[in-house]
Amino acid sequence: MISIIVNDREVTVDVEDDTPLLWVLRDTLGLTGTKFGCGIAACGACTVHVDGQAVRACVMPVAAVAGKQIKTIEGLEVDGPKEDRPGEDRPGENKPREDRQLHKVQQAWIDHQVPQCGYCQSGMIMAAVALLEKNPNPSDADIDQNMTNICRCGTYQRIRRAVHTAAKE
Amino acid sequence: MPIRDTVVKIARRTFLIGGAALTDGLVVGYAVLREKPGTAGFEDSGEPGTALNAWVKITPDGDIILAVPRAEMGQGVYTSVAMLIAEELEVDLADIKVEHPDLDGKYFNRFAMRDQTPIDFAPALWIVERIGARIPMVVTGSSYTIRDAWATMPVAGAAAREMLIAAAAERWGISTDACIARAGHIINRTTQAKLSYGELATAAATFDVPANPPLKDPADYRLVGTPAPRVDVPDKVTGDAAFAIDIELPDMLYAAVRPCPMLGGRLESFNAASVEAMPGAVGVVKVDIGVAVVADSYWRARKAVNALDIEFTAADGAPLNSESIKQNYYQELDTPTELYTVHDDGNTTAALNTAAQTIEAVYEVPFLAHACMEPMTCTVRIDGNGDEARGEVWVGSQSPTMAASGVAAGADIERDNVTCHITYMGGGFGRRAEMDWIKQAAQIARTVQGRPVKLIWSREDDIVQDMYRPVAVARFKGGLDTAGQPVAWSNRIVSQPVTVSFLGRSMSGVPLTAEQDLTMTEGATELPYRLGKVLIEKVAMHLPINVGNWRSVGHSFNAFFKESFIDELAVAAQSDPYQYRRELLADAPKHRAVLDLVAERSDWDTPRDTNQGRGIALHESFGTIVAQVADVTVSADGSVRVDKVVCALDCGSVINPDTVEAQIESGIVFGLSAALYGEITIEDGRIKEQNFPQYDVVRLKGMPIIETHIVPSTASPGGIGEPGTPPIAAAVTNAIYDAVGVRVRRLPIKKVVV
Ligand code: FES
Ligand code: FES
Numbered sequence: 001m002i003s004i005i006v007n008d009r010e011v012t013v014d015v016e017d018d019t020p021l022l023w024v025l026r027d028t029l030g031l032t033g034t035k036f037g038c039g040i041a042a043c044g045a046c047t048v049h050v051d052g053q054a055v056r057a058c059v060m061p062v063a064a065v066a067g068k069q070i071k072t073i074e075g076l077e078v079d080g081p082k083e084d085r086p087g088e089d090r091p092g093e094n095k096p097r098e099d100r101q102l103h104k105v106q107q108a109w110i111d112h113q114v115p116q117c118g119y120c121q122s123g124m125i126m127a128a129v130a131l132l133e134k135n136p137n138p139s140d141a142d143i144d145q146n147m148t149n150i151c152r153c154g155t156y157q158r159i160r161r162a163v164h165t166a167a168k169e
Numbered sequence: 170m171p172i173r174d175t176v177v178k179i180a181r182r183t184f185l186i187g188g189a190a191l192t193d194g195l196v197v198g199y200a201v202l203r204e205k206p207g208t209a210g211f212e213d214s215g216e217p218g219t220a221l222n223a224w225v226k227i228t229p230d231g232d233i234i235l236a237v238p239r240a241e242m243g244q245g246v247y248t249s250v251a252m253l254i255a256e257e258l259e260v261d262l263a264d265i266k267v268e269h270p271d272l273d274g275k276y277f278n279r280f281a282m283r284d285q286t287p288i289d290f291a292p293a294l295w296i297v298e299r300i301g302a303r304i305p306m307v308v309t310g311s312s313y314t315i316r317d318a319w320a321t322m323p324v325a326g327a328a329a330r331e332m333l334i335a336a337a338a339e340r341w342g343i344s345t346d347a348c349i350a351r352a353g354h355i356i357n358r359t360t361q362a363k364l365s366y367g368e369l370a371t372a373a374a375t376f377d378v379p380a381n382p383p384l385k386d387p388a389d390y391r392l393v394g395t396p397a398p399r400v401d402v403p404d405k406v407t408g409d410a411a412f413a414i415d416i417e418l419p420d421m422l423y424a425a426v427r428p429c430p431m432l433g434g435r436l437e438s439f440n441a442a443s444v445e446a447m448p449g450a451v452g453v454v455k456v457d458i459g460v461a462v463v464a465d466s467y468w469r470a471r472k473a474v475n476a477l478d479i480e481f482t483a484a485d486g487a488p489l490n491s492e493s494i495k496q497n498y499y500q501e502l503d504t505p506t507e508l509y510t511v512h513d514d515g516n517t518t519a520a521l522n523t524a525a526q527t528i529e530a531v532y533e534v535p536f537l538a539h540a541c542m543e544p545m546t547c548t549v550r551i552d553g554n555g556d557e558a559r560g561e562v563w564v565g566s567q568s569p570t571m572a573a574s575g576v577a578a579g580a581d582i583e584r585d586n587v588t589c590h591i592t593y594m595g596g597g598f599g600r601r602a603e604m605d606w607i608k609q610a611a612q613i614a615r616t617v618q619g620r621p622v623k624l625i626w627s628r629e630d631d632i633v634q635d636m637y638r639p640v641a642v643a644r645f646k647g648g649l650d651t652a653g654q655p656v657a658w659s660n661r662i663v664s665q666p667v668t669v670s671f672l673g674r675s676m677s678g679v680p681l682t683a684e685q686d687l688t689m690t691e692g693a694t695e696l697p698y699r700l701g702k703v704l705i706e707k708v709a710m711h712l713p714i715n716v717g718n719w720r721s722v723g724h725s726f727n728a729f730f731k732e733s734f735i736d737e738l739a740v741a742a743q744s745d746p747y748q749y750r751r752e753l754l755a756d757a758p759k760h761r762a763v764l765d766l767v768a769e770r771s772d773w774d775t776p777r778d779t780n781q782g783r784g785i786a787l788h789e790s791f792g793t794i795v796a797q798v799a800d801v802t803v804s805a806d807g808s809v810r811v812d813k814v815v816c817a818l819d820c821g822s823v824i825n826p827d828t829v830e831a832q833i834e835s836g837i838v839f840g841l842s843a844a845l846y847g848e849i850t851i852e853d854g855r856i857k858e859q860n861f862p863q864y865d866v867v868r869l870k871g872m873p874i875i876e877t878h879i880v881p882s883t884a885s886p887g888g889i890g891e892p893g894t895p896p897i898a899a900a901v902t903n904a905i906y907d908a909v910g911v912r913v914r915r916l917p918i919k920k921v922v923v
Contacts, residue, residue, distance in 0.1 A: 015466070016448065023468040027423070033408020034596070037542055042861040045542065073408035106406040113398060113827055114833055116245075118405030119412060119542040125318040144870040150861060152542040152596045154442030155839025156872035158831070168650035 002066050006031070007075025022046045024062045025072060033073035033122045037150065044149025047123035048072050054130035073122040076103040076129065084128035105129050108166035114152035123149050128163050137167050194228040194370040196328040197378060206441055218729055225254050225329055230368025236268045245828035248399040250322055252824055256393045257326030260348040269398050298594040315692050327382035336372040337364050340498045387822065387883050393714065396827035412544040413565040414625060422451055423469040424613045424624040427477065428459040428634050431711045431854045433484030436460060440478040447473045456612045458634070467625055484713070488854030494712065495533065498642045498663045505708040507683060511629060511690045517704035520657035524648025528741045530734055533915045534726045536849035537638035538864055543595020544631035545606035549614035550621040551580045558582040560611065565594035567602040571675065575604030580609025598839070599718030603636055604675060629859040636717025637849055639665035641726040643692060645734040648701065653742025655753070656701035662727070662822055663708040670716045682843045683709035692727035692895060696756035698735065698750070721891040724790040728895030732786035736903045737912065746903060747785050759819055760787060762880055763796045767817035770878050771798035780804070780898060782908025786896035792887030793820040797837070799900035803908045807920035811841060811873040811901055816893065818877070821884040829889050830877045836893020837875055844898035848917050
């Protein structure tokens with residue numbers, strides 16, 4: 001039994017210690033917003049925050065994050081009651097979309113119409129949020145250096161623009 | 170050509186149908202009447218049938234619902250189709266909800282799933298063109314979705330509008346001419362009275378569907394042609410969008426597979442007992458090219474299958490190697506075994522012999538993997554046995570027909586008994602038009618009756634079990650007259666026929682010869698330039714390696730070959746590569762306009778710094794003409810950085826310019842990844858590059874600035890998903906030549922030896 005804190009809620013999971021955080025999030029906790037792309041920390045699709053740092057969850061054994069604060073794409077929205085509602089995997093999930101308040105990075109992603117297939121975008125957004133928390137006004141070079149995630153749909157140009165927009169908020 | 174005829178015949182058999190929705194209201198959609206296809210490969214019940222595809226529904230509550238089975242790979246198709254409907258129906262885009270019925274759901278009769286699903290029949294064109302046979306199947310190729318929807322969806326919207334007008338006119342006792350549709354209402358022109366669509370929907374359904382409803386003049390469009398936000402984007406920034414990998418069902422099991430690492434090799438034996446005691450393991454299953462473990466979680470399945478004692482045997486004969494395959498290609502280039510003449514003006518050799526100057530060059534491209542961001546994933550549940558057995562599949566497939574066939578083949582059940590749930594796709598690029606992984610999932614699921622099993626391929630599984638873009642080698646000979654103008658152009662292409670390979674594994678029994686397969690020379694034969702006498706030949710290679718449709722297929726290599734060689738002719742003629750092309754486009758005004766636009770917007774004539782270069786390329790594919798100018802910097806160590814790409818295109822009418830821009834950028838990045846890094850190498854019978862970053866792609870750090878400029882047009886729309894990809898490799902290698910005088914004739918570029 002391992003306890004982790006996911007999106008401000010403490011959960012206890014019964015899995016082998018070496019199970020990557022990615023599969024605990026996805027299969028045990030049903031938080032499928034975090035994606036699997038390579039399994040070897042090479043693509044960033046699985047990016048989540050552990051104690052505020054961007055981390056590739058596919059190579060992070062769950063035992064290594066016991067007791068730590070984990071944030072996933074599902075925990076990014078800034079609204080929402082933090083208590084559970086029936087049937088909700090995330091706070092505010094069953095609210096109508098109009099009442100949900102997106103993180104400024106998510107909003108910038110919509111404003112710039114970034115996603116295409118969308119599969120890489122949870123990881124991209126988590127990487128961008130982590131970057132902006134460290135560096136509130138990154139240059140293109142900062143973005144290029146710090147965000148090494150892969151997007152096979154090639155949405156990089158819009159990602160750069162959206163990060164700049166979010167930085168201005 | 171017979172292929173085009175087939176397409177036209179299919180298209181003519183479509184008709185509008187409409188009537189009452191199940192819960193009142195109005196439904197108008199397109200149907201496809203299909204004859205018995207009489208084609209081998211797909212057994213068919215024989216009766217003609219109708220299939221309702223995309224349609225629009227207006228409920229008495231005023232909801233306007235566009236029902237389209239899922240086929241979204243990232244190309245913005247839902248939004249574009251919704252825009253076309255909204256335009257004619259006179260509603261706002263925001264008022265249209267997009268719904269995704271399951272394929273055996275209440276809207277589809279049994280023919281629907283078999284024949285036609287996403288959007289309409291015409292995604293079928295994408296595959297029909299590649300198959301050249303009358304096969305009743307539908308695949309969403311991103312380039313064709315809109316080409317067809319353009320023709321049909323506005324008519325459906327207009328028909329619904331006319332029926333609503335008829336209902337309003339009757340209610341008011343006035344003529345239909347006295348009514349006008351605006352913003353979801355019918356307005357009485359005289360009294361300005363209004364009735365909402367919801368109020369009229371049920372009455373409208375009692376009118377006949379007009380066969381030829383009047384369509385708007387494109388000059389009056391208020392929505393089509395404007396940058397509309399995509400309907401699928403909000404769910405893709407919150408993690409809500411459900412891909413195949415996200416499917417969760419009660420009682421679900423998970424599967425991981427270990428494919429035979431040797432191409433063409435086989436499973437010798439495995440020891441199931443070696444993993445049965447592992448936590449959560451439920452079973453060990455032999456599948457076509459390997460062994461799978463089923464467990465109660467994906468990670469447990471993965472660990473168990475990795476721990477499994479398995480013995481594989483290599484294929485008979487000497488192991489395959491990229492090096493020897495290429496040597497073989499070069500031998501065939503000189504002394505072909507299976508040579509076909511695809512185009513011959515006659516006397517090309519004579520024209521070459523008498524030319525003032527002759528130039529010769531050979532180019533080469535490697536195998537490539539698709540590497541969709543989401544590895545192949547599929548959930549299948551099988552219930553029952555024998556004729557009664559039923560299957561259900563949840564998968565991101567470019568082809569629901571293939572999905573059903575895959576389950577049927579893997580579980581040995583009737584295709585009609587398979588229900589398909591098509592999810593969002595984490596990239597398609599041609600890979601998800603296959604059915605191999607779906608079949609594999611079904612082989613596994615049939616061993617655990619009644620429980621859904623989710624098969625997730627690792628990235629390694631995904632790459633080693635890909636259907637690769639084939640190796641291609643081409644030799645060109647060009648003859649120039651004393652003024653440097655081409656008098657002869659001869660091009661011989663050696664490659665594997667993609668469609669022959671595709672059909673062989675997917676629909677054995679559908680006959681197609683390498684000669685009929687157009688993929689090897691697509692993009693090599695339709696030449697807009699004045700080149701004198703032209704000879705195009707192909708040499709078919711038959712290798713035990715699966716090759717498949719990779720974004721833009723044959724165009725992906727033929728554009729590189731052709732646009733490199735044109736550049737070499739320009740150099741030989743001591744002419745500017747832009748001006749040289751421009752002169753040769755005297756008979757192709759549309760191409761010339763695109764070329765001129767890209768030259769203008771890229772400031773073609775401005776000087777380059779040391780080690781910087783600018784290259785140009787032009788290529789038409791899928792009805793869209795694209796020109797690109799790349800600016801590159803070549804460092805002292807030979808590494809290449811693409812700084813900027815300016816792209817101009819003529820894709821006919823533009824439905825959503827924001828989507829066009831996004832798709833063009835996407836196509837460029839896809840082609841650039843291949844040009845700079847993309848290579849699948851076979852070593853000792855195994856695939857060498859199994860994951861990122863060995864199989865590397867462009868990331869933010871290597872991302873050029875891209876500018877896209879669209880030539881205004883009212884012609885019917887060309888594709889946009891694929892045409893951005895073909896020209897980029899040549900634009901970059903031509904720029905490298907401009908920078909440092911080195912001609913790159915072999916991809917990937919990797920490093921330039923200066
Ligand atoms: S899945 Fe974790 S980095 Fe690729
Ligand atoms: S949007 Fe498709 S991989 Fe990034």
